[in-house]
Amino acid sequence: MARKQKSIEEIDMEYKHKLRKIFHEYPALYYKYKEYLKNNTWDMAAYLLFDKYEEMKDPVAWMKRQEEYAEHEKHSKQLQAAHAARETQAELREWQLSRRDNAVQCPYCKSWDTDPISTASRVASVALVGVASGKIGKQFHCNKCGANF
Structure with a gap:
């Protein structure tokens, strides 16, 4: 049995229905959505709002993702610092070698x-x-x- 393709209008109506449901459940997200609309199209703002809604529905999972992200950032900065230190050591060694006699x-x-x-x-x-x-x-x-x- 073939599934019927949804038209763009039907998809837009679904998004708008979901948005109304979210605004009813969390009225504060309406203002967040208005903020997103300043820099994005309405569908992109809706996508960002859906992500924010998921965060508010399960704050424990959201906090866990934030902690994992922070840990990843910390590890990334440590790797960058180690790489910079190795480059500096190599440059210093090269400079010392160039200062040798002959x-x-x-x-x-x-x-x-x-x-x-x-x-x-x-x-x-x-x-x-x-x-x-x-x-x-x-x-x-x-x-x-x-x-x-």
Whole structure:
């Protein structure tokens, strides 16, 4: 059996009927609805009012949702603070590395976290890999991107 589609007028009438019922049950929501109407269309204001009505019907559940939201916000701010601290530490480390004597900047990633390639390391690489060693003719190794230059 096919269901009959509701027309827009029928849906609007249902919304208006629900609104009248809410205003009868909670008269204070009428003023909230007027406030919502200042910034929204009537159907969006009605949607916001229905949400507010659900909050008033079950205040315990509403308070629980508010507490969960507050906990989520707190956790989010902690994560943002930790991320900012890590970025600051990385910038400080990079600045300290750039202040070293004979500091060399990586031409690829622009990091100052570089070390000279020792002769022993170069000899070991040539002994293991042979002429295809990536350290032949290179003087420095970048600890950030791993490039030899």
